[in-house]
Amino acid sequence: MLPVERWFLAYPRGREAVVQLVVEGTGVLDPEQVRAAVRVAAQACPGTRLRRRGGRWEATGPVPAVVAVDGDALDRTTFEGLPELRGLPAGPKGTTCEVLLLTGARPGLVFRADHAVMDAGGCALWAAAVFRALRGEAVEPADSTATYLDLVRAAGPVERPGELAREWPPPVPMPQRRTGVLWRRRTVDGTFPAVTAKVAQAVADATGLPRSRFGVSVDMRRHDRSIRSTANFSKIVTVDAEAGGDWQAVYTDLLDVLRRKQEMVVLPDTFGQRLPIPVMRGAMDGLEKLAAKRGHLATGTLTHLGRFELAECSTPTFEALSVLTLTTPAPGSALELDIVESGGHTELTLGWWAGGSDELADELLDAVVEALSPRELREWAGNDTDRELRDARTVVEQFRDQVARTPHAPAVSSRTEDLSYAELDRRSDAVTEALLARGVGPGSVVGVLADRSVLAVVAVWGVMKAGAAYLPLDAKHPAERVKWLLGSAGAPVCLAQRPHDLGLEVPEGCGVVILDELPHAPQEPVPAVVPAAADLAYVIYTSGSTGQPKGVEVPHDALANYAEWCADEYGVDATSRLPLLVSLSFDVSGISLVVPLVRGGALLVMREELNHLALQEVLDAGANVIALTPSHLDLISRLDLSSDAVRVLIVIGEQFRRSVALRARELFGPGCRVANHYGPAEATIGVTSHDFDPDADTGPVVPIGNPGYNTTAFLLDPDGRFVEPGEPGELYLGGVQLARGYRGRPDLTRARFTRLADGRRVYRTGDIARLLPSGELEVTGRIDDQVKILGHRVEPTEVSQTLERHPGVGRATVVVRSRGAAKVLAAYAVPAAGGPVPEPTELTAYLCARLPEYMVPATMQLVDDIPLSVNGKVDAKRLPVPPGAEQQAGPAGVTDEVELAVRAIWADVLGVEADRIDRETDFHHLGGTSLTLLAMVGAVAGALVAPEAEEAFTARIAEITRDPSVRRVADLVRSASPVSTHA
Incomplete structure (x- = not known):
């Protein structure tokens, strides 16, 4: 028995030395599966079965017991309420390890070990083995017989510390x-x-x-x-x-x-x-x-x-x-x-x-x-948004009340027909009746394939009144994509407007209901289904970085909170007329589809094709609150369209440039509010708002303002720390408007929806923002390649992976280029070996048949190869520049042999891919600790510095801790006495 083991065994009674590793989580841990996994881990980790025989340990003890305890009784701050956490592991005499299974609303596992047989690092190995077994993965043995004294002997003489x-x-x-x-x-x-x-x-x-x-x-x-x-x-x-x-x-x-x-x-x-x-x-x-x-x-x-x-x-x-x-x-x-x-x-x-x-x-x-x-960094006055809603019921209940109050008031207006609130209620009830007859209800998702039309409005409200969630589908999307979306969402029904039912392919198990064939009123009284606050209101798909779109699930409580804040913020009331300018598949459509109809206002349906005539027609029809993207506003400005009736422009979906805002003020006059409205689909349409002030807003982009009712915003650095005021950080959003997650994608949900230390659930937007001296937020860029095209979120990876499915393409990449003030997609394809070389027009047509129009690259070029940077990433600077596009600045790359060698050492020490490291990467951002920093410095000294200079190089470690970058380490190597070769 080792001295350290005897030390822990000698702890005073009542204060026994026990190591406890606690894993907290959510979901389900089946007791029998946990016991089975502990048995598997016990074979791989014999240290969990040690029993003392005189002065020796023998791995003859029982498999650690799994004891189910009431996790809800445990105070997670003081760890009171669970006596099982006190004292040595229970069980047969001599038991040294056990597992507590925390049951209840906050499940988890507690790995408990007598410190005489295990330290915290060993407990972590044991826990890892149990979780690998729970996932059905192979368990790596932790059965080494080496001891710490073996390491001491191998180290040889070591300088003793000074007298304490x-x-x-x-x-x-x-x-x-x-x-x-x-x-x-x-x-x-x-x-x-x-x-x-x-x-x-x-x-x-x-x-x-x-x-x-x-x-x-x-x-x-x-x-x-x-x-x-x-x-x-x-x-x-x-x-x-x-x-x-x-x-x-x-x-x-x-x-x-x-x-x-x-x-x-x-x-x-x-x-x-x-x-x-x-x-x-x-x-x-x-x-x-x-x-x-x-x-x-x-x-x-x-x-x-x-x-x-x-x-x-x-x-x-x-x-x-x-x-x-x-x-x-x-x-x-x-x-x-x-x-x-x-x-x-x-x-x-x-x-x-x-x-x-x-x-x-x-x-x-x-x-x-x-x-x-x-x-002072954690708490920001802008997050003081707690508010009790005047009406926290779902928008379905609010709409029904509005119908009862103003049945004859105009609800929907178009070039061809107008509907009062009572007529919209009856028409949508007919849709509800058809859906209920097909077994649709709460928990169901119903596709809506329609133009920007009266029928689309009828369909959306009919779905929600059935208690189901609507899935908006763009009639211009390729048939293959529509079918995929219906299948991904698990929709049992698709409501289709003619002529979009022609050629419509639906997955197995999905039926089609033609909206044009439904009566204008139900055959029988329709039961008033009341969705629960947590039920889904809609599911909307956005571009995905994994190559497939992802469905954002928005519940009713989120939509109700947004509707009240939006109506209050922009003064939407019975006099408001909101046009539907965007596709149903863009979540901004929810502003026009929902907000006016719970406040007694009207929705204006424009002609389908977006052009200057359609825009002028909407303005002439009395639109006075308009929700649109900066691209739409820029179009209106360039067309010199205007109206004295417009009192609010809600600009959302893209970065809002000051030049466009100034032009809007000229066209619509100082009496028109120009509001920058910000929010991703994952936070229910919009979260922040800022009224443009040409005197105060002098930067190149308009600030996004502060959060609305019951929503919050936080700025965190790459390590998850709150940033100083004025410093850039990734924008995290919180509050009641957060989506449930991504439909059928728990992995993506876990990656993007996280929690702060205080338990608040937040969504990582990927947007870089900063807090201005005015106390408002300004978005300055992205942490990834995502781009907004006409307000739609586009992941270039999804486009390139679709392109690579063409049989004539070996490799492809899609990058973002600047074309004037706009961002466009540029595609580059390497022809597949051994086959006919496709024409760029053929590849563009291939994408058009599979992707929405806004995701199809503006340019398509064939290239012999796709150049990579020293980091192994696509080097956009070396790709041919399409006509009218400007080169984009790239990241600082590793520039010489010394930096390449340092980067390779970092990758080895940290266990990461070298292409994640550039010359300015912070060592700690890759998971480096004080120990791995020391290992890295030693490896660099041994490989790149002459033996006579290693001590001097290592002595400068404090300089590396202040600037732990590849560039700084390489500079120190060069200033030392480097070896003759750096490879």
Whole structure:
């Protein structure tokens, strides 16, 4: 038995050393499947079955028990309410491991192990094996017989640390009377480079002591990655932090300790080798009392377990949301603070001796959170949007009330017919009757294939009144795409307007109802179906980066919240006349289809073809509130169309340029509000609004404003941290208007719909925005290649993958080009080997038959090859420039052999693909930690720096921590004494 194992066995009674790894999530964990997976993992991880036989461990114990406990009784902040978390694992005598299955609304697993047989790193290996077994994957054994002493022996002589002071102020006082262990938890948004040093400095600053000493747990497996063992490989090294100091100084000291392999120093351990365990236990109790009385050797222990990928802790039925650890403070230690990164969050759990100033635990954690993520960045006045709606019922119920109040008022107007509210109610009831007869109801999705027409309006309301969700389909979309959308949505019925029923192909199980053949009133009274708030109102498909469109599921409560805010924000009432300018398949159509009809206004249906005549016709018909894209507004401006009747222009769907806004003001006059309305389909049409002010809005684009009722907006950096005011960050949206997710795509839903540390669900928009001095938001760009074409979201990858399905195409790429102020798609195709070379017109026609018009590239060129950058990505700068297009600036690329070699080392150390790394990539953004940074520097020094210069190069590690980029590392290599070849 190793000394460290005897140490943990000697912990005082009631304060036994137990390692606990907690995986929280949502979904279902079947008890029998968990037990089966634990059995499989127990064979691969014999350390979970250890039983003590005298002074030896034998893997003869039982498979760890799976104990179902009430997870809803557990307080997830204090971890009170679940006595099973206290004490050693239960079960037969000598049991060292068990699994708690948390049941209830917040399911999860707790992996518990006696610290004498397992450390936190080993517990993580065990948990990974269980989850792999739950997913039906092969489980990699963790059965190495190596010990930490083997690593110590292999390391050879190691410089011993300097003499430590015999007495050192603990970071917090030890209570004189300890009644047990308490835990406290905080979750912080984002992940933080050098987080251990930052936490140590924050604790030191919070204590008010001049200097604090911390024990930092180091996993010795870092010295031999081939070791897969659940045993104890953790060793404590010490670092000091001065109050008011710089965390970078702590980090530099910690890196120096790691560089000198101080965890390898093993002092003569006669205490741990020879004393009986009961005697050691008494000595530890005395050590605690002495520490409590005088502060001797009292420290705080910090453990950073690293980063967990939540997908690796999930199953087909269970989605992991967080991972954290619970540990017991060591005898003589004032506290144990554990750090785990998962799901873009940093989990902090504090183990504390109860019986003293317990409130200090919360104060200390709050101070750490404030240091990592200041409140002033987390809280923004623009998010103060909580509001009780005047009418929180679904829009279906609100529409029925409007019919009862104003049955004869105009509801829909077109060139050929007008419908009053009563007539629209009867016509839509006929649709509802037909759907109910076919078994359609709540939970069903019904396709609507129609022009911008009266029949389209009738169909949409008929579907919602049946309790179902409507799926808008563009009549101009290719038949193949319409069929795919119906099948993807699982639609049992498609409502089709003539002549679009001709040639319409539907998937098996989907029937077709011709709208033109339905009566203008139901045959019998139609039951008033009342959708629930959580029922779907509509499903709308957007372009997908995976090569297929994705269906956004919008529930009724989201639509009702939007309708009330939109109507209030833009003054929609009984006098309002809103035209339907866009295709039904564009979610902006919902503004005209829904908002006026719950406020007594009217919807104007224009002629199908969008041209200057149709636009002028709508203006002449009295449209006074118009929802349109910047492209539509630009068209109106260029055509010099105007109307004195328009009082609000709601501009949505694309970045709104100031030049277009100024022109709109000229055409429609100062009495017309020009509002920039922003929102993706995943947040129900629109979330923010800003009224254009030509005097204040002097930038090239119009700000998007602030969130509306019960919605929120947050700006986070690539590591998930809140950004400083004025700094760019990815825009995350929250609140009641968020979609349920993507239909049938839980993987995409998990990737785009995440949670903040406080539990709020948010959607990652992919838009880059910043907070202006005015306190409003401005969108400045994208984090990906997505582009808006006529307000529609387009993923170039979907277009290129469709093009590659043509038999004459070997490879293809689609890039975004500038054509004047507009963005267009440019396609490039490499002909397939051994076959006839297709003409560009043939390829364009191929895409036209499969994609919506707005997704078909403006140019198509055949090329011999598609050039790649040094990162392995398409190099758009080297592709032929289509006529009228301008070159786009690309990312900073790796430029020479030294940088290429450094990049290759980074890829190897971090286990990532080299094409994810360019010369300005931050090492920590790829998941690097202090340990992997040290490994990277060592690998670079060994491969690229002459032996005589390695020490000098390594000594400059502090410079690398301040600028951990390929460029900076390569510069330091060049300034050292590089080896003669860099390959």
